[in-house]
Structures are given as structure tokens and as C-alpha cells.
Amino acid sequence: MTFASSSSAAASLTRTAASRAQATVLRRRGFGTYPGQPSGPNVLTSSVPGPKSKAVLDDLNQVGDFRTAIVALQYPKCKGNYVVDADDNTHLDMFGQIASISVGYRNEELEKVARTEEFAMAAMNRPALGVFPPVDWRATLDAGLRKDSVRPRGLSQIFTANCGSTANESAYKACFMAYMHRKRGHSDFDQKTMASSMDNAAPGAPTLSMLSFKTGFHGRLFGSLSTTRSKPIHKLDIPAFDWPAVDWPALKYPLEEHEAENRKEEERVIALVEETIEQWETKAPVAAVVVEPIQSEGGDNHASPHFFRRLREVTIQKGVYMIVDEVQTGVGATGTFWAHEKWDLPTPPDAVSFSKKMQAAGYYHTEELRPSAGYRNFNTWMGDPARAIQAREIIRYIEAHSLVSHTASMGTQLHSILASLSSRYPTLVQNLRGKTEGTFQAFDCETGKERDALVAGMRKRGVLVGGSGERAVRLRPLLIFGEKELEIFAETLEATLKEMA
Amino acid sequence: MTFASSSSAAASLTRTAASRAQATVLRRRGFGTYPGQPSGPNVLTSSVPGPKSKAVLDDLNQVGDFRTAIVALQYPKCKGNYVVDADDNTHLDMFGQIASISVGYRNEELEKVARTEEFAMAAMNRPALGVFPPVDWRATLDAGLRKDSVRPRGLSQIFTANCGSTANESAYKACFMAYMHRKRGHSDFDQKTMASSMDNAAPGAPTLSMLSFKTGFHGRLFGSLSTTRSKPIHKLDIPAFDWPAVDWPALKYPLEEHEAENRKEEERVIALVEETIEQWETKAPVAAVVVEPIQSEGGDNHASPHFFRRLREVTIQKGVYMIVDEVQTGVGATGTFWAHEKWDLPTPPDAVSFSKKMQAAGYYHTEELRPSAGYRNFNTWMGDPARAIQAREIIRYIEAHSLVSHTASMGTQLHSILASLSSRYPTLVQNLRGKTEGTFQAFDCETGKERDALVAGMRKRGVLVGGSGERAVRLRPLLIFGEKELEIFAETLEATLKEMA
Structure with a gap:
């Protein structure tokens, strides 16, 4: 399923005049439309991990402990904010290899340096x-x-x-x-x-x-x-x-x-x-x-x-x-x-x-x-x-791309979306935190079980987020996370919440 | 000073018919004369570290603890068994970055892979x-x-x-x-x-x-x-x-x-x-x-x-x-x-x-x-x-280059040289060990002070060896350490011992 062309109430939250102006600036800098990245998530298999990921992980489990693995990735096909798994599912990655990816997958400028x-x-x-x-x-x-x-x-x-x-x-x-x-x-x-x-x-x-x-x-x-x-x-x-x-x-x-x-x-x-x-x-x-x-x-x-x-x-x-x-x-x-x-x-x-x-x-x-x-x-x-x-x-x-102030600004918009969803789904989106902490944000579900269901619901729709602690959803988007990704996140979260509510 | 063309009794120890035959085999494989490496050590400064290394290390010491550093190296100029320091001194490296370098500095095959x-x-x-x-x-x-x-x-x-x-x-x-x-x-x-x-x-x-x-x-x-x-x-x-x-x-x-x-x-x-x-x-x-x-x-x-x-x-x-x-x-x-x-x-x-x-x-x-x-x-x-x-x-x-058996064979020759020197300099070269352990060999000096002097004496002649424990000299040559390097080591050690005795 693809979310690229769909629309929703949550997504429309991002479309104030101010954010539109900002988006223009960011796109000019090359974000929001990170060069060459997929236009949105695309999950082809009926479950995640799909059969090919499962086979890879089973094989790895023969030689080490890979019970913790979610999916196997085709790193050569990853790009910008997106990862592609063994089954060719495309995921918007808002977890970033446990918060360790900063400037995007297959960043051409970085790889150019790697070959010097x-x-x-x-x-x-x-x-x-x-x-x-x-x-x-x-x-x-x-x-x-x-x-x-x-x-x-x-x-x-x-x-x-x-x-x-x-x-x-x-x-x-x-x-x-x-x-x-x-x-x-x-x-x-x-x-x-x-x-x-x-x-x-x-x-x-x-x-x-x-x-x-x-x-x-x-x-x-x-x-x-x-x-x-x-x-x-x-x-x-x-x-x-x-x-x-x-x-x-x-x-x-x-x-x-x-x-x-x-x-x-x-x-x-x-x-x-x-x-x-x-x-x-x-x-x-x-x-x-x-x-x-x-x-x-x-x-x-x-x-x-x-x-x-x-x-x-x-x-x-x-x-x-x-x-x-x-x-x-x-x-x-x-x-x-x-x-x-x-x-x-x-x-x-x-x-x-x-x-x-x-x-x-x-x-x-x-x-x-x-x-x-x-x-x-x-x-x-x-x-x-x-x-x-x-x-x-x-x-x-x-x-060069002012990604720290960009992230601060994206954080403000992200927080507005979460605040709106929190008021509509108060048991599933509560205790918002990180309003002034860029995109380093989180919220609680009422229970750990709901949190796990929410993370899994996002995952089957092609958006990877993480959990932390007992019942928190932690968001760790990359620093190149832009308006378009925010829109997709908002739509996906809302669809997940709607299904769970 | 250059040791490449000199000769000595110790070096001649390596020149049995068997070792000559072996050397031919190794040279054919590209060792003994590792492609493009210097022909021998060459120390241009009156002391090691020279003034340029000292300046680099002083500068580094402003921002971290580099009191342990011996010399600063120009890694782009290093090759095979040899390192080149900030003062353009060339050293035969038998310590290998604390035993961590295996197949030679600036190994072209490795660097080719790095650029893939x-x-x-x-x-x-x-x-x-x-x-x-x-x-x-x-x-x-x-x-x-x-x-x-x-x-x-x-x-x-x-x-x-x-x-x-x-x-x-x-x-x-x-x-x-x-x-x-x-x-x-x-x-x-x-x-x-x-x-x-x-x-x-x-x-x-x-x-x-x-x-x-x-x-x-x-x-x-x-x-x-x-x-x-x-x-x-x-x-x-x-x-x-x-x-x-x-x-x-x-x-x-x-x-x-x-x-x-x-x-x-x-x-x-x-x-x-x-x-x-x-x-x-x-x-x-x-x-x-x-x-x-x-x-x-x-x-x-x-x-x-x-x-x-x-x-x-x-x-x-x-x-x-x-x-x-x-x-x-x-x-x-x-x-x-x-x-x-x-x-x-x-x-x-x-x-x-x-x-x-x-x-x-x-x-x-x-x-x-x-x-x-x-x-x-x-x-x-x-x-x-x-x-x-x-x-x-x-x-x-x-x-591909049979470097494990090569190292075993170099070890046998290395041990012969050390055994001969031990019999001639029994207080400075004693307790030989590693006869059957490839080039992973060591010997003791009578005292820690003598050991330090020996390591320093080798260093000023352009051969880097390490110490370990109280009074041991540890040899950790690379796996591409060949006949030519062995000859240089033998000559340098003998010259050092002669000076110390």
C-alpha cells in the first residue's frame, strides 16, 4: 500500500501558510524531497517481516542470536529517509538504526568521501x-x-x-x-x-x-x-x-x-x-x-x-x-x-x-x-x-544544510500533529514530550500492549518507529526528515489509531 | 643511515641454501620484496622522534593525552613493512600498530576493496x-x-x-x-x-x-x-x-x-x-x-x-x-x-x-x-x-599468499638468528621464546633498563620493536615480513647489541 497520494485530517494540520512557506525553503535545500528517495512507504507483503526477510533471519539465527531482528534490509536500495527490506517493502524509517543515522541512507556526498x-x-x-x-x-x-x-x-x-x-x-x-x-x-x-x-x-x-x-x-x-x-x-x-x-x-x-x-x-x-x-x-x-x-x-x-x-x-x-x-x-x-x-x-x-x-x-x-x-x-x-x-x-x-534548525522546526510541526491526535485519541497518545526537543519526541500509550500494537500497526503500514521503556513510542527520525515524511507519518499514525480505537 | 646494502655475520645466518631457495619462492609470491616498499630503514634525524614529530605530538597534546606517542606517521607514505614519520624517517615496523597490522601498509588490494x-x-x-x-x-x-x-x-x-x-x-x-x-x-x-x-x-x-x-x-x-x-x-x-x-x-x-x-x-x-x-x-x-x-x-x-x-x-x-x-x-x-x-x-x-x-x-x-x-x-x-x-x-x-605458512617459516629463521645472538650476548638476549610460534617471538634483557635501551637503540636505527612485561622485547612483525626484512632486523639488532655490550 502506498500513502504518497492520500490525504487526511492529521496531514492537513501541517498545511498552515507558515509551514507551506517553510516547506518551500526546505525543498529548495533539497529536503522534503530528499534527492532520489522513494515517494512514500510501500508494503507489498501481507506481514512484516515478509517471507524473504524471515528466511534471511532464520539463516542468520543458525550462526548467532538474531531473534531481535525486525527485518533484513537491502542497504544498496535504501535512500534518504527510506529503507527497503528483503521482500522489497519500502519503509519510512523513523527509528534510524536505533537513532544512529543522521544525514540519510546512501547519502551521495558521504559515499563520495568514502571512496576518496x-x-x-x-x-x-x-x-x-x-x-x-x-x-x-x-x-x-x-x-x-x-x-x-x-x-x-x-x-x-x-x-x-x-x-x-x-x-x-x-x-x-x-x-x-x-x-x-x-x-x-x-x-x-x-x-x-x-x-x-x-x-x-x-x-x-x-x-x-x-x-x-x-x-x-x-x-x-x-x-x-x-x-x-x-x-x-x-x-x-x-x-x-x-x-x-x-x-x-x-x-x-x-x-x-x-x-x-x-x-x-x-x-x-x-x-x-x-x-x-x-x-x-x-x-x-x-x-x-x-x-x-x-x-x-x-x-x-x-x-x-x-x-x-x-x-x-x-x-x-x-x-x-x-x-x-x-x-x-x-x-x-x-x-x-x-x-x-x-x-x-x-x-x-x-x-x-x-x-x-x-x-x-x-x-x-x-x-x-x-x-x-x-x-x-x-x-x-x-x-x-x-x-x-x-x-x-x-x-x-x-x-551546509542547516539540519539542526531544520530539525527544530520540523519538531514544532511534529508536536502540533501529536497534540491534535492526543486530544482525539487520549488513551493511545498521551504524555507528549519533546515539544522543544526537535524531532526527539515521544508519547505514551495507556498500556505496553497498546504501545506494541501501535508500533506493529505502523510497521505493517511501512513506517518504522521504536518503543522505549514500558509503554512509550519513541520517534527518532533522521535529521533530513522533511515535510513530506511528516505528512506520511501523520496519515499513518492516524490510520493506525483509527484501527485501534 | 641505510642498512640495505650492508652485511654482517648475523645476516649471513639466514643465507643457508634452504633459506635461499625459500626466499626465491617468497619473492616470486611478492614478498621479501613487497611491491613498492622501501629498500630499508632510513633515519634522517639525529633523534627519534625528530623535530617535526615532536611538533605534531605537542600540538595533539593540547587537545588530548598523547604522551604515549612515539612518532607521528605520514600514513600515505607508508608501504608494506615500512612506516614513514613526520620527519621523513623510514622505519621497518616490527610492532605493527600494537600487533594489529597484518598484510602491510597501503596494501593495494585492500585499498581497492575500500573504494568499491x-x-x-x-x-x-x-x-x-x-x-x-x-x-x-x-x-x-x-x-x-x-x-x-x-x-x-x-x-x-x-x-x-x-x-x-x-x-x-x-x-x-x-x-x-x-x-x-x-x-x-x-x-x-x-x-x-x-x-x-x-x-x-x-x-x-x-x-x-x-x-x-x-x-x-x-x-x-x-x-x-x-x-x-x-x-x-x-x-x-x-x-x-x-x-x-x-x-x-x-x-x-x-x-x-x-x-x-x-x-x-x-x-x-x-x-x-x-x-x-x-x-x-x-x-x-x-x-x-x-x-x-x-x-x-x-x-x-x-x-x-x-x-x-x-x-x-x-x-x-x-x-x-x-x-x-x-x-x-x-x-x-x-x-x-x-x-x-x-x-x-x-x-x-x-x-x-x-x-x-x-x-x-x-x-x-x-x-x-x-x-x-x-x-x-x-x-x-x-x-x-x-x-x-x-x-x-x-x-x-x-x-592467496600462504602468509600463515610463510610466517611459520620466517619464524624458524628468526629464531635461528636470535639463538645465535643469544649465545653471543647472553645478558642482552636471553630466555628466547616462540621458537614454534611463527614470528610471534620475544626475548628478555637482563634488566628493564637494558630492554628500554635496546628498544631505543633499534628505534634510532630505524627498526620499531615493542616491549612487554618487565624486561621483554616483543617482536610483532607483519605477516608479510620477509627475508630482506629479517636480514635488516638481524643487522640492526646486532649493531645495537654491539653498541650496548
């Missing part, structure tokens, strides 16, 4: 960056990951890594080292400290902790998983550090309608953070707090800029570092390059981690978080020049 | 493999990482990851899950288990352990670092799990001259492993033992095939999984594709991890190590098709 000597050479001659960096490594960083328009304000340093989990864990290590350095007051290690470190025992391997928030997600390796509190399926049977976690503020949505009571709840949590840091001082002192600007796997849980400013205040008062995990929120999707820009912090966070849409991973940090000696925070590859070149080109493309 | 549509597309359209795998993912695996000639015998399954640490930690997770599954006898989780997992507490986050060996190295994230026991600098100030570690057998080298006493020492350690597993049963049961075939960062410490067969026996008897960490030893450098092939195990290990020379990372495993449900061992990218394509091409190149 610079990229081919970087990919096939991967250095051990910490020992033999390329002569132009600083230039690559400065033109991309460390570009003035990109690098978070106040953070001069960068540590590159390979994925979100390794980025976060390397930042944790830096915080633990800096915390102990400050406590010791010097950079020498006595014999007892050195020897005990080799036995995984204090004082060399100190009993310190990372503080995180309940329902938060920071990765799935042993350190990052110890700060992840999303779902049992992520954590069961894996040994974890005894580290503290505090409530995430239980806010009422939409935020702007419940400011007073939300403020109170946020203050309750801030007090809890303070108390927890104090209580753990004798048990396992908290070296750092790690926090997502929007809890992205755990249910799209938001908090206000006020909350984060207070958190920064408390961490400074208590001498605890603050890591902002922007692995999912970073790189434009929230309508600013970094979600934490909106907080207007008087003092920057100590570290900001990134991955996903950047394609390269790592964290920005203060000078204080530099280790006291070389080889302390180190590994073989220390990042990847090929991925750093890719990040440089993604950034260039985002800036 | 297949690779460019894979690199710039990175999937979330666990959710939307490419239709040809199984084919990519089967032609490369899972190829019959590559996949360790008895291990049908593969889990792909991003680096050695993430490969090992994902394998650890699989072992913990399988261990608990076996203990429970079913795949259901009760409410108490689910709830406690969210609090990082038992029974949901059980107090289990991984057993590793002292002086071993398995990575630097929180789980892998807890099994790493190489050096304090790797571990200081980082919280660690209270997990057991047992002695590595303190063997006498060369192994073949001390078989009886080494056997006794290995049996002592095997008994220690058994005891430790028993002792920890009430404290934190050991779910798995992780072991390197050759302890590579911790000092190039070897053990005999007998030791590993006994270790496999004990792990089976005790119901403990066995992970073989082939991150540094894998992919041909030891003269077999996997170092553990030489053990002739009656039962394969439960998991074998890889990274470095494969450029792709992950672990092979048994069906028993598949998680009981989807999403239990999962992350966003789940590996990288671009790196899997690169691995496929590396494997194809290795096989």
Missing part, C-alpha cells in the same frame, strides 16, 4: 592512535569532532573511542582517576597502592562508585551496565558493581502545564542526589554522576533545564564530576547540536560522551580529567580515523 | 545489526570471519563486536548468563531475580567471578580490566571486581630444554586453578576461565600445549567455561591461524575472542553460549559490516 584516497587509506591502515598518530590527526579532529561549532563549550579535550559504551566507560575511568588524584593531592603511587591494584583490591583499586539514575541507560559492558537501570533483560545474570542509583524525577507531561509540581519533584530528586552522595561517602564515595539529557532507552523521560542546572550545582558543591551522556541525544536531533546546550549551565559538565549519529565515538572533557600520566586511559586503537573523517563529513553536511 | 561500492556503502550506512541486518550479512560472515578455514574448529556461532575489550566482555556476559541458566535449569526469571537485577544486587546480578592469570591482559574496560593483571599503570584508581587470579606458570626458557621441570610447574598451576575454583565456590563462583595462548602484554609468557589441554580438562570437570583470548595471538602471527590450534584440544574452548589483525572484533562460541532470549547480549551496532568486509579481504589475501 583519504578515507580508503584511513580505513585500511588503521593506526594505534595513542602510539603512532597520523600527522594530520589534529587537523581531522579540528575540522570535525572538535570544530568550534560542534565541541561543547568549555571542554577543550577529546578522547576518542569505538562505541557509546566504551566512550562512557573511558569517561568513568577518567573520573575515578581524577577523583583519586584530587584526594591524594599528588601523582605518586606508593608500593601498597601499586601492589593492591594488581589484586583488584583497595587502595589501588579503590571502592568508589558512579551515581546514575533509575531507568537510565549508559551501555551494556560491565561498568556502563552497572550504571544502566533500564530493564531487567539488559542486566539479568551479569555481575554488577554495588553503585547507587536515585529516582529520575517523575514529571507530569506536558511539562509546560505542570511546572510548579514538576519543580517540586525535581527538587525532591536533587535532595536525593545530595543525600545519596553523603550516604555513600563512607561506603563507596561517588566520583561522578552520569546523566542523559533525555532518558532514551528507559522511556523517553525528560527533566527541565532547571533540574540539570541544580544537578550541576550539587555536583560542584559535593566535589563530584558530572558526565552528560549524549550518545543518543547528541548531533542535532533535539533541535540543538547537543541537548545540554538548552540548560544554560553556568559551569560546563566535566565530560560529554557521544556516539551513534556521530558514527565516531568518544567524550569531550575538561583539562582536569586528563590522567596524571600516559598509558592510564589507553587502548590499542584509541578511536578510528576513518570514523572521525566520516563524522567530519556528517558535520559538514549538517551545517 | 560495497565497502563505501557499508561504511557510510552502518546498520544496527541486531535489528536490521543486511540481507547478505550471513554471506559476508561465511566468506570471511566464519570461513571454514578460519572459524575455530567446533565453534559454530559468532558474536561480532568493535574491539578486543568489547569482544572479551561480551564473551564474559555470555558465560555468566549460560552459567546461571545451567544452575537454574530453566530460562524463567522470578520477580525477586528481576527486581534485584535492577539494584545491581544478587540474585539478579549474581556474585560470580571470572578467573584469569596473573600478568595476563584482556582489555581495559571495567570487566576486562578486572581480569587484566599486567601492570599497575593499567589498573590504578579504577574500581575492580573481586575476582580471582592465579599464577601463570613460571617456565624456564627455552621450553624444549626444560621440559621436565616446566611440566611440574604447569601441574602446580593446574592444581592452583582447581583449588581456586573450589575455594571461590562459596564466595563468588567462577563462571569461566579466560586465558591468552601467549601472555602478550604481560611479558610474552608462554606455556605448553600440555598446560592448555590440562586447563581444558579441569574447566570441563569443574563445569567452568573456557575463553581463549586470541586478540593478539590470532590471525596467523604464530604460524597457525589461531595459536590454540597447536594444543590439539580434545574438546574445543567455549569461546575464542579476536580483534587486532582481524580488524573486525568479536568471539566465536558454542551453541551453549547462546543467550536464552534475545536482547540479553545486545548493543546498537553489534559489530561493523565495513570491518567484516575488510576482515574477509585480509583473510583472502593471507590465503
Whole structure:
């Protein structure tokens, strides 16, 4: 079925004079009609996955665990906002490979760069960056990951890594080292400290902790998983550090309608953070707090800029570092390059981690978080020049096409549509969030069962959206998500809701 | 200075009739004279790093920690076995980016693949493999990482990851899950288990352990670092799990001259492993033992095939999984594709991890190590098709040029040279190891200070070798290391030793 030429009440919501004018601007820039992409979703099979996808996934399941796979994709046929599966079904992708695709499938400018000597050479001659960096490594960083328009304000340093989990864990290590350095007051290690470190025992391997928030997600390796509190399926049977976690503020949505009571709840949590840091001082002192600007796997849980400013205040008062995990929120999707820009912090966070849409991973940090000696925070590859070149080109493309402000503007329109549908289908579309967060939006269904049905209903109509937490639908469109896609999304969601209601 | 045309006694050691015949064969295949590579090292500056490298590294140090860097390289100018630094010094690279380069710098066949549509597309359209795998993912695996000639015998399954640490930690997770599954006898989780997992507490986050060996190295994230026991600098100030570690057998080298006493020492350690597993049963049961075939960062410490067969026996008897960490030893450098092939195990290990020379990372495993449900061992990218394509091409190149048997044969010659130098410089070249391990060889100097001087002496003459452990020199030449390079190495080592003696 094709939605390209159909029309609906929800779609018409986007057709104000203002949005028409905007659409013209965007089309001129090449979006809304992303060059060469399909005109709309097209599902040919009676179910998704279709028989060919099923066969591919069954085959893969023989050699690894692919029970989680939704469909197998023909990547060569994907384009712009659209993916094509093994059965030639075309889907509008509003999930973006778990929020990691930014500037579109088969982006010609990116693939052109991929075929340059610079990229081919970087990919096939991967250095051990910490020992033999390329002569132009600083230039690559400065033109991309460390570009003035990109690098978070106040953070001069960068540590590159390979994925979100390794980025976060390397930042944790830096915080633990800096915390102990400050406590010791010097950079020498006595014999007892050195020897005990080799036995995984204090004082060399100190009993310190990372503080995180309940329902938060920071990765799935042993350190990052110890700060992840999303779902049992992520954590069961894996040994974890005894580290503290505090409530995430239980806010009422939409935020702007419940400011007073939300403020109170946020203050309750801030007090809890303070108390927890104090209580753990004798048990396992908290070296750092790690926090997502929007809890992205755990249910799209938001908090206000006020909350984060207070958190920064408390961490400074208590001498605890603050890591902002922007692995999912970073790189434009929230309508600013970094979600934490909106907080207007008087003092920057100590570290900001990134991955996903950047394609390269790592964290920005203060000078204080530099280790006291070389080889302390180190590994073989220390990042990847090929991925750093890719990040440089993604950034260039985002800036050339003003995709961050485009996404902010698309977010406003997306929110209007969801607000209208929420008033008409209040049990299926509730607790809207992300009004001012670009297209990084979400809503709840009344139950998890309804949420699953809604996601499946969208999928059979050729629109891929994700779930998060217990009953949230999370939208993670690409940064090139335009007016036409918005129209299709609105029509598809409405048709799904109509069928479910 | 150039060594290309000089001659020495050490070099002449390689010139037996047999080796001459062999060299002819290798040259015919394109090695010994790797196409287009420099004829020898050429150091133009009075010290290494030279002024230009120093300037590049100083500049990099402004934005990150590059105190560990030796020289900055001009990667476009590197070729075959040789790297060219910022000052145009040419070095014979026998360290290979910490043992991660296999088939030569600027390998034309690899770079040709990098520029294909297949690779460019894979690199710039990175999937979330666990959710939307490419239709040809199984084919990519089967032609490369899972190829019959590559996949360790008895291990049908593969889990792909991003680096050695993430490969090992994902394998650890699989072992913990399988261990608990076996203990429970079913795949259901009760409410108490689910709830406690969210609090990082038992029974949901059980107090289990991984057993590793002292002086071993398995990575630097929180789980892998807890099994790493190489050096304090790797571990200081980082919280660690209270997990057991047992002695590595303190063997006498060369192994073949001390078989009886080494056997006794290995049996002592095997008994220690058994005891430790028993002792920890009430404290934190050991779910798995992780072991390197050759302890590579911790000092190039070897053990005999007998030791590993006994270790496999004990792990089976005790119901403990066995992970073989082939991150540094894998992919041909030891003269077999996997170092553990030489053990002739009656039962394969439960998991074998890889990274470095494969450029792709992950672990092979048994069906028993598949998680009981989807999403239990999962992350966003789940590996990288671009790196899997690169691995496929590396494997194809290795096989087309018989580089594994070539490396075995080069190892024999390399060992002869080291044996001769050892008899002439017994304090500076002692405890030779790796006679039957391809070019994956090492020797000790009497002291760490002498080792550092030797490595520096080689470096100023344009040959890069590494150190490991307290006083070992580790050799990690590429798989394309040929007769000519061996000659240069022999001459350079001898000149260095002569100067030091």
C-alpha cells in the first residue's frame, strides 16, 4: 500500500501558510524531497517481516542470536529517509538504526568521501592512535569532532573511542582517576597502592562508585551496565558493581502545564542526589554522576533545564564530576547540536560522551580529567580515523544544510500533529514530550500492549518507529526528515489509531 | 643511515641454501620484496622522534593525552613493512600498530576493496545489526570471519563486536548468563531475580567471578580490566571486581630444554586453578576461565600445549567455561591461524575472542553460549559490516599468499638468528621464546633498563620493536615480513647489541 497520494485530517494540520512557506525553503535545500528517495512507504507483503526477510533471519539465527531482528534490509536500495527490506517493502524509517543515522541512507556526498584516497587509506591502515598518530590527526579532529561549532563549550579535550559504551566507560575511568588524584593531592603511587591494584583490591583499586539514575541507560559492558537501570533483560545474570542509583524525577507531561509540581519533584530528586552522595561517602564515595539529557532507552523521560542546572550545582558543591551522556541525544536531533546546550549551565559538565549519529565515538572533557600520566586511559586503537573523517563529513553536511534548525522546526510541526491526535485519541497518545526537543519526541500509550500494537500497526503500514521503556513510542527520525515524511507519518499514525480505537 | 646494502655475520645466518631457495619462492609470491616498499630503514634525524614529530605530538597534546606517542606517521607514505614519520624517517615496523597490522601498509588490494561500492556503502550506512541486518550479512560472515578455514574448529556461532575489550566482555556476559541458566535449569526469571537485577544486587546480578592469570591482559574496560593483571599503570584508581587470579606458570626458557621441570610447574598451576575454583565456590563462583595462548602484554609468557589441554580438562570437570583470548595471538602471527590450534584440544574452548589483525572484533562460541532470549547480549551496532568486509579481504589475501605458512617459516629463521645472538650476548638476549610460534617471538634483557635501551637503540636505527612485561622485547612483525626484512632486523639488532655490550 502506498500513502504518497492520500490525504487526511492529521496531514492537513501541517498545511498552515507558515509551514507551506517553510516547506518551500526546505525543498529548495533539497529536503522534503530528499534527492532520489522513494515517494512514500510501500508494503507489498501481507506481514512484516515478509517471507524473504524471515528466511534471511532464520539463516542468520543458525550462526548467532538474531531473534531481535525486525527485518533484513537491502542497504544498496535504501535512500534518504527510506529503507527497503528483503521482500522489497519500502519503509519510512523513523527509528534510524536505533537513532544512529543522521544525514540519510546512501547519502551521495558521504559515499563520495568514502571512496576518496583519504578515507580508503584511513580505513585500511588503521593506526594505534595513542602510539603512532597520523600527522594530520589534529587537523581531522579540528575540522570535525572538535570544530568550534560542534565541541561543547568549555571542554577543550577529546578522547576518542569505538562505541557509546566504551566512550562512557573511558569517561568513568577518567573520573575515578581524577577523583583519586584530587584526594591524594599528588601523582605518586606508593608500593601498597601499586601492589593492591594488581589484586583488584583497595587502595589501588579503590571502592568508589558512579551515581546514575533509575531507568537510565549508559551501555551494556560491565561498568556502563552497572550504571544502566533500564530493564531487567539488559542486566539479568551479569555481575554488577554495588553503585547507587536515585529516582529520575517523575514529571507530569506536558511539562509546560505542570511546572510548579514538576519543580517540586525535581527538587525532591536533587535532595536525593545530595543525600545519596553523603550516604555513600563512607561506603563507596561517588566520583561522578552520569546523566542523559533525555532518558532514551528507559522511556523517553525528560527533566527541565532547571533540574540539570541544580544537578550541576550539587555536583560542584559535593566535589563530584558530572558526565552528560549524549550518545543518543547528541548531533542535532533535539533541535540543538547537543541537548545540554538548552540548560544554560553556568559551569560546563566535566565530560560529554557521544556516539551513534556521530558514527565516531568518544567524550569531550575538561583539562582536569586528563590522567596524571600516559598509558592510564589507553587502548590499542584509541578511536578510528576513518570514523572521525566520516563524522567530519556528517558535520559538514549538517551545517551546509542547516539540519539542526531544520530539525527544530520540523519538531514544532511534529508536536502540533501529536497534540491534535492526543486530544482525539487520549488513551493511545498521551504524555507528549519533546515539544522543544526537535524531532526527539515521544508519547505514551495507556498500556505496553497498546504501545506494541501501535508500533506493529505502523510497521505493517511501512513506517518504522521504536518503543522505549514500558509503554512509550519513541520517534527518532533522521535529521533530513522533511515535510513530506511528516505528512506520511501523520496519515499513518492516524490510520493506525483509527484501527485501534 | 641505510642498512640495505650492508652485511654482517648475523645476516649471513639466514643465507643457508634452504633459506635461499625459500626466499626465491617468497619473492616470486611478492614478498621479501613487497611491491613498492622501501629498500630499508632510513633515519634522517639525529633523534627519534625528530623535530617535526615532536611538533605534531605537542600540538595533539593540547587537545588530548598523547604522551604515549612515539612518532607521528605520514600514513600515505607508508608501504608494506615500512612506516614513514613526520620527519621523513623510514622505519621497518616490527610492532605493527600494537600487533594489529597484518598484510602491510597501503596494501593495494585492500585499498581497492575500500573504494568499491560495497565497502563505501557499508561504511557510510552502518546498520544496527541486531535489528536490521543486511540481507547478505550471513554471506559476508561465511566468506570471511566464519570461513571454514578460519572459524575455530567446533565453534559454530559468532558474536561480532568493535574491539578486543568489547569482544572479551561480551564473551564474559555470555558465560555468566549460560552459567546461571545451567544452575537454574530453566530460562524463567522470578520477580525477586528481576527486581534485584535492577539494584545491581544478587540474585539478579549474581556474585560470580571470572578467573584469569596473573600478568595476563584482556582489555581495559571495567570487566576486562578486572581480569587484566599486567601492570599497575593499567589498573590504578579504577574500581575492580573481586575476582580471582592465579599464577601463570613460571617456565624456564627455552621450553624444549626444560621440559621436565616446566611440566611440574604447569601441574602446580593446574592444581592452583582447581583449588581456586573450589575455594571461590562459596564466595563468588567462577563462571569461566579466560586465558591468552601467549601472555602478550604481560611479558610474552608462554606455556605448553600440555598446560592448555590440562586447563581444558579441569574447566570441563569443574563445569567452568573456557575463553581463549586470541586478540593478539590470532590471525596467523604464530604460524597457525589461531595459536590454540597447536594444543590439539580434545574438546574445543567455549569461546575464542579476536580483534587486532582481524580488524573486525568479536568471539566465536558454542551453541551453549547462546543467550536464552534475545536482547540479553545486545548493543546498537553489534559489530561493523565495513570491518567484516575488510576482515574477509585480509583473510583472502593471507590465503592467496600462504602468509600463515610463510610466517611459520620466517619464524624458524628468526629464531635461528636470535639463538645465535643469544649465545653471543647472553645478558642482552636471553630466555628466547616462540621458537614454534611463527614470528610471534620475544626475548628478555637482563634488566628493564637494558630492554628500554635496546628498544631505543633499534628505534634510532630505524627498526620499531615493542616491549612487554618487565624486561621483554616483543617482536610483532607483519605477516608479510620477509627475508630482506629479517636480514635488516638481524643487522640492526646486532649493531645495537654491539653498541650496548
